[in-house]
Amino acid sequence: MRRERLTKIGYGLAPVLLTLVLACVILLLAGANPLRALGELFLGVFESGRKVADIAAAMVPLLLCASGMLITFAAGLWNIGVEGQMIAGALMTTWVVRSVEAPAALLLPLTILAGMLGGALWGLLIGALRTYGRINEIFAGLGLNYLGAALTNYLIFGPWKPPDGATMSGTEPFPQAAWMPTIGSTRASWLGILLAIGGIVVVYILLRDSYWGLKLKAIGLNDRSAHRLGIDTRGNMLLAFMACGLLAGLAGSLRTTAVYHRLIPSISGGIGYLSQLVVLLSGLRAQIVPLVVFFFSAVQVASPRLELRMGLDSSIGGVLQSAMVLFFLLVRGFRRRIQAEQEVAE
Amino acid sequence: MNIQLAEIVKSFGTLRANDGVSLSVAAGTIHGLLGENGAGKTTLMKVLSGYQPCDSGTIRVDGREVSFDSPEEAIAAGIGMLHQDPMDVPALSVLENFDLGRDGHQILNRRRARSELARHCRRFGFELDPDALVGSLTVGERQQLEMVRLLALGVRTIILDEPTTGISAPQKALLFETLRELAQEGLSLIFVSHKLDDVEQLCSRATVLRSGRVSGEAEAPFDADKLVSLMFGQCLSEVGRSDIAPGEPVLALDGVSVRSHRLQISDIDLTVRAGEVVGLAGLEGSGQRMLMQACAGLVHAHRGKVALDGADLTRAAYHRYLDAGVAYVPAARLEEGMVGGLTIREHVALAQEPTGLMVRWTEAETQAQGRIASYRVVGRPETYVASLSGGNQQRLLLALLPDHLKLLILEHPTRGLDIESTRWVWNRLHARRQEGTALLYTSTDLDELVAHSDRIVVFSGGQMSAPVAAADITCEALGYLIGGKGYEA
Numbered sequence: 026m027r028r029e030r031l032t033k034i035g036y037g038l039a040p041v042l043l044t045l046v047l048a049c050v051i052l053l054l055a056g057a058n059p060l061r062a063l064g065e066l067f068l069g070v071f072e073s074g075r076k077v078a079d080i081a082a083a084m085v086p087l088l089l090c091a092s093g094m095l096i097t098f099a100a101g102l103w104n105i106g107v108e109g110q111m112i113a114g115a116l117m118t119t120w121v122v123r124s125v126e127a128p129a130a131l132l133l134p135l136t137i138l139a140g141m142l143g144g145a146l147w148g149l150l151i152g153a154l155r156t157y158g159r160i161n162e163i164f165a166g167l168g169l170n171y172l173g174a175a176l177t178n179y180l181i182f183g184p185w186k187p188p189d190g191a192t193m194s195g196t197e198p199f200p201q202a203a204w205m206p207t208i209g210s211t212r213a214s215w216l217g218i219l220l221a222i223g224g225i226v227v228v229y230i231l232l233r234d235s236y237w238g239l240k241l242k243a244i245g246l247n248d249r250s251a252h253r254l255g256i257d258t259r260g261n262m263l264l265a266f267m268a269c270g271l272l273a274g275l276a277g278s279l280r281t282t283a284v285y286h287r288l289i290p291s292i293s294g295g296i297g298y299l300s301q302l303v304v305l306l307s308g309l310r311a312q313i314v315p316l317v318v319f320f321f322s323a324v325q326v327a328s329p330r331l332e333l334r335m336g337l338d339s340s341i342g343g344v345l346q347s348a349m350v351l352f353f354l355l356v357r358g359f360r361r362r363i364q365a366e367q368e369v370a371e
Numbered sequence: 372m373n374i375q376l377a378e379i380v381k382s383f384g385t386l387r388a389n390d391g392v393s394l395s396v397a398a399g400t401i402h403g404l405l406g407e408n409g410a411g412k413t414t415l416m417k418v419l420s421g422y423q424p425c426d427s428g429t430i431r432v433d434g435r436e437v438s439f440d441s442p443e444e445a446i447a448a449g450i451g452m453l454h455q456d457p458m459d460v461p462a463l464s465v466l467e468n469f470d471l472g473r474d475g476h477q478i479l480n481r482r483r484a485r486s487e488l489a490r491h492c493r494r495f496g497f498e499l500d501p502d503a504l505v506g507s508l509t510v511g512e513r514q515q516l517e518m519v520r521l522l523a524l525g526v527r528t529i530i531l532d533e534p535t536t537g538i539s540a541p542q543k544a545l546l547f548e549t550l551r552e553l554a555q556e557g558l559s560l561i562f563v564s565h566k567l568d569d570v571e572q573l574c575s576r577a578t579v580l581r582s583g584r585v586s587g588e589a590e591a592p593f594d595a596d597k598l599v600s601l602m603f604g605q606c607l608s609e610v611g612r613s614d615i616a617p618g619e620p621v622l623a624l625d626g627v628s629v630r631s632h633r634l635q636i637s638d639i640d641l642t643v644r645a646g647e648v649v650g651l652a653g654l655e656g657s658g659q660r661m662l663m664q665a666c667a668g669l670v671h672a673h674r675g676k677v678a679l680d681g682a683d684l685t686r687a688a689y690h691r692y693l694d695a696g697v698a699y700v701p702a703a704r705l706e707e708g709m710v711g712g713l714t715i716r717e718h719v720a721l722a723q724e725p726t727g728l729m730v731r732w733t734e735a736e737t738q739a740q741g742r743i744a745s746y747r748v749v750g751r752p753e754t755y756v757a758s759l760s761g762g763n764q765q766r767l768l769l770a771l772l773p774d775h776l777k778l779l780i781l782e783h784p785t786r787g788l789d790i791e792s793t794r795w796v797w798n799r800l801h802a803r804r805q806e807g808t809a810l811l812y813t814s815t816d817l818d819e820l821v822a823h824s825d826r827i828v829v830f831s832g833g834q835m836s837a838p839v840a841a842a843d844i845t846c847e848a849l850g851y852l853i854g855g856k857g858y859e860a
Contacts, residue, residue, distance in 0.1 A: 234732070236725045239717060246712035253707050254721055255693050 036360050040352035047348050048341070057335055065334055066342075069327030076326060078211030082284065083322035084315075085217040086111070086276035090300035091307075091314050092224040093269035098309050099232055100265040101245030106151045106166025107273045108297030110144040112173035114274025115281045116180065117143030119196065119288040122203045122281075123185065129202040133216070136203060136282050137275065144274015145267040147173070152266030156259045162266075170297070178290055185288065195289035205283035214283040224272050229311035241265055273297065302350045308357075321346050372398050372433055372449055372527040372559050374419070379428035381414050388414040389425070390583040396528075401550055401560040403570035403577030407602055407789035409760050410580040412563045413455070416530045419561075420452035421445030451521035452530040453514060455787075461506030468505050469520050491519040495549045507633070509655055511538035514546070528559040535569050536787060537815065539654040540850060547573055565602070565789045567595055599790075617825065618645030621777050621809040622666060627675035629665050636661055636833045638675070643778070645807040648800075650820040650841070652813075652853055653830030659813045662835070663780045666811060667699040668692040680777065696777030702786060704764045711757030715739050715750055715767060722771050746770035747795070762792045769799055779803060781812040785819065797823055817846040817853075829853055 049059035070076060090107050097104035117139040125135060147169065154165035182191040205214040232238040240261055243251040248258045280292050303321060307313035328342030374396040381389040388411045396402040406412045418425045421439030430437050432448060439445040442452070460468055470484045485501055492499050497515040505513060514534060521529060531550075535543050550560055550573065564570055570577050575591050579601040587601040622643040629636050636658040643649050651659035664670045665677060668689040677685045679695050701707040709718060719742065720735040739752035746766045750759050759767065765788060772779070784800065785793040800823075804810055814820050820827055821841050829836040829852040836852060 234729050236720075236728065236730055239720055239730055242717070243710045243713060243721060247706075247710045249707055250705070250710045252689070253699065253701065254709075254718075255690060256721070257690070 036356060039356045040349060043352040043356070044345060044349045047352075048345055051341070051344065052337070055337060057337055062331060062335060062337065062341075065330055066324070066327050069330035070323045072330075075211055078208060078213040079326045080319070080322045081213040081218055082211070083325055084318050085214070085221045085283070086280055086296050087300055087303060087322060088221040088315060088318045089224050089272045089276035089279075090297055091303040091318060092221075092228040092311070093272035094300050094304045095228050095232060095309065095311055095314065096241065096272075097265050097269045098304055099238065099245050100241040100262055101248070102155070102262065102265060103163050104148075104151070104166055104266065104269050105163050105298075105301065106147070106169050107269065107300055108293045108295070109151075109166065109170040109173040110147045110270040110273035111277030111280070111293040111297055112170075112177055113143040113147035113270070114140035114277030115143075115288060115292040116173075116177065116277075117274070118278040118281050119180075119185070122199050126200075127202065129204075129206075132202045133205065133282070136278055137220075140274045140278020141271045142274065144270035144272070144277060146270070147274070148266035148268075148270025149263060151270075152263040155266075156262055173293075174291070177288065177292060181288060181290060193290055195285065195287045197287065199282065199286045203282055204286055205279065207283070212284070214279070217279045217283050220275060220279075224275070225311060225315060228272075232311060237261070237264075299346070302346065306350050306353050320349075372557075373431075374450075374528060374559055374561075375429075375431040375434075376415070376419060377429045377431070379415060379418055379430075380426045381411075381418055381423070382426055387583050389418070389428075391428070392580065392583070392585055394578050394585070396559050396561055398559050399554055399557045400576060401554050401562055401574045403574035404561055404563045404580065405565065405567070405570055405577055405598060405602055406580035407565055407791060409762065410602075411583040412580055413532055415580070416452060416532060416561065416563055419445070420450055420530055422452070446521070446524055446526060449525065449527040450530070451524065451526035451528070453517050453521070453532060453534060455532045455536065461504065463505060464501065465499050465503050465505060465508070465516055466501040468516060469501075469523065471520070487523055488519065491523060495519070495552075496545060509538070509542075510536075511542035511546075514538065515542075518549070522553075527557075528561070529553070530561045530563065532563045533565070533787070534562070535564065535566060537655065537783075539815070540817075540853070567593075567598055570598070571595065602789075615646055615805065617647040618807055620644050621680060622811070623676075623678040623681075624662075624666070625676040625678070627662070627665060627672045627677060629661050629670055629672050631661065631670070634658055634661060634833050636830075636835065639835050641828065641835075641838070643809045643811060645777075645809055646804045648804055648810040648812075648823060648825045649838070650812060650814060650824030650827045651830060652817070652820050652827055652849060654853060655815065657830035658833040658835070659830045660782060662830075663699070663782065663811055663813065666778070667697050667780055669699065696773075696775070698772050698776050698779050700768055700772070700779070700781040700784065702782035704761070704768055705757060708768050709756045709764065709771075712755060714753050714755055715743065715748070716752035718756065718767070718771055719752075722773070742767075742770040746799075762788050765792070765796065769796065775806065776803065776808045778809045778811065781810070783814055784812055785814070785816070793819075817849050821846055821849060 045063070048063065052059040052062050070080065090111065094104060094107060118136045121135050121139040122132070125132060127135070151162060151165045151169060154160045155162040181195055185196050187197045205216055207214050240251070240256050243254065243256060244258050244261055252258045276296065277293060280294070281288055299321065303314060303317045306317045324342045324345055328339045331337040331341060332339040376392065376394045379389050379392045380387070392411065392415055394415070404412050404416070417423045419430060421442045421444050424440070437448055439448065445451070460471065466481065466484055466488060469488045488499070488501055497519065499512060499516055505516065508516070518529065534546060538546070554560055562570065562574055571593050576588065577593065577598070578588050579586050579598060581602060589598060620642045624639050624641045627639040634656070639662060651663065653659050661670060665672050668684065668687055668691060672685055676683060679692070679697065682695070684691060684695065705711045716735050716739045719739040720730045720732070723731065723735060736752055743750060743752070746769060748759070748763050748766045748770060750763060756764065756767065785796050788796065800810060821844060824841040826838040827841050827844065827849065828838050829849070831853065
């Protein structure tokens, strides 16, 4: 038993160690002292309360998108269109902010609902293309991501351009009533944090204990049998896309109301793609997702410090994240192979 | 080629599939390997043909000890296996499949392959279209292709795993003739089966496995009772049809026509009454399955009317049929029937009547245990369905059916099951009919059709015969009907 546990821990640590080794190699090639760089990275995380709040702020959209992605993955769907769903949420939110004048207590809930609705409708579109148009959801989602980005640019440089001329910095700032309240003077919004925590908890329970979660699992594993067992496969796939879109749309909405306070051209910021890596790294387990999200966000927040202090490009953070995912998948594949060989040997 | 297996042991987890099995097969003979489902026959043969290594034991070919790490190595040594589920590539053509796995050339020489394929087919009287897609062939034709492929690769020993399952009577006769011819040429043939008749007809010697061990050997002519007791440890008597008076009509087909790109069935009239059992006979692919699917809304008639309990459901979706009390049990259990990656408990939960948002796991657990016990499934609530044996999957599929069905439709309800499991399945089905459920099923086993049906209809090329009372027909007569003779269409 003890040996088994040690092996398990070993397999869990291996990707981390491999990532560190790779990081050291890259840093050496870049002419930096790897130990110092990693030290800076680590210190960067816990530098101040402000940094911790920054990490929390970065975790919110990533956690929301990853929660949504867990739902579509459960149904066996590669919802690469999360980016587009975020964009749709941000666009709907901006539209509401621009057309409704109301106090914050009314406006903020409206922006949240609009964001959710926008994302859900975008998800429905991907789902409809998949179930009725017979277009693979990867292509449908990816195509719509580009459409979403183009639509954003059109709005920023067209109908929604600021009076003093359009720039890449986006629309006019939102009125104060549409700013999500923050914790103290930090960038973290308590409402966003609550919503993100609520999202992952609901998804966890949904997938573990609800009929709907069980149905999605059956569809994901074998949609033919699921249909024969009396499950409405089309309808449930559409619902899965919509539920994911709802969470991603909320993430997009919060990016405008809690972070930028305006609509900017790349409002999704690649978070949709990143959330895919998060879910893969968590092995599709909801309980692991917050940990991975924390890791990703911490690296992201801390890596600019490398640039500042050591003159290294801050993209090293992204390299670390991706390397971690690759090594995780590699170690898992290796482990399965070893196990298969052991079973044969026994 | 002489084959000797000595003390073969092979375990899967805690299960000893082979527990010290020894077997020798002499060149030029057809050796039967008998045993019920799960006795360890397929495991032993997969060891011999290089699909999986054994834990211990030795394999000798013509006195020389060998060990195979892959099927390719076994084939190179002259041993090939015909699997129960054909392991060909359905998306490729017959010719391309024939050419697969042949060494020595990187560029395909289609002309040579084509003439070689034709030569082998001629020799055995197989009619295989080289350009047809393998996916469109019947099981029997796929088997013929696989056999020809192995022979072209130069094998001297062929293992056949349940080769008579799912093939037609003429295909079976041709197969047996071919096997006898090959044996005369000095090839060794190992015939794996749980069908006594087949072994009696074909084999000169038989080894019987039971629970992973050799329970005995016998020489032709065989004593059937002895073989049965070696297989099961007890003698069985056939269950008969329980005669009950059928009730009101449940299913009414009126001039139903269905077509697919391959086949068309036209103007079918059929009424099935509560508690009645109607057997659909015919070569596979003659239209039986299509008709059954039309009775469950899985395909839709383009002409005619399908009514259940008097309500017209011709254009209704599958779930409306489910709501109306129809259940469909497919032959492809893990492809169409159940989800291999879900546990028994999860299947039970899916079959629950949902009362709220959340699954009632404790209730599902209790129910799963109950059904496992009453349907004698070898498994636990947390067992994944994919890891159950075929017979247990079939039991579970029946265990998951709702109570009080109006109409129960089954594709080959006992295919691949041993005698004991078959009897058990039919007992359950007869209990259903006592409750007034109408049964519609297909089978390629003529004895089964005659023994368990009230009426039988015969399909041939999309045409359906008028129903015959099963009590008035013998297996021989039924065989003639299936061959397309002796009835007015």
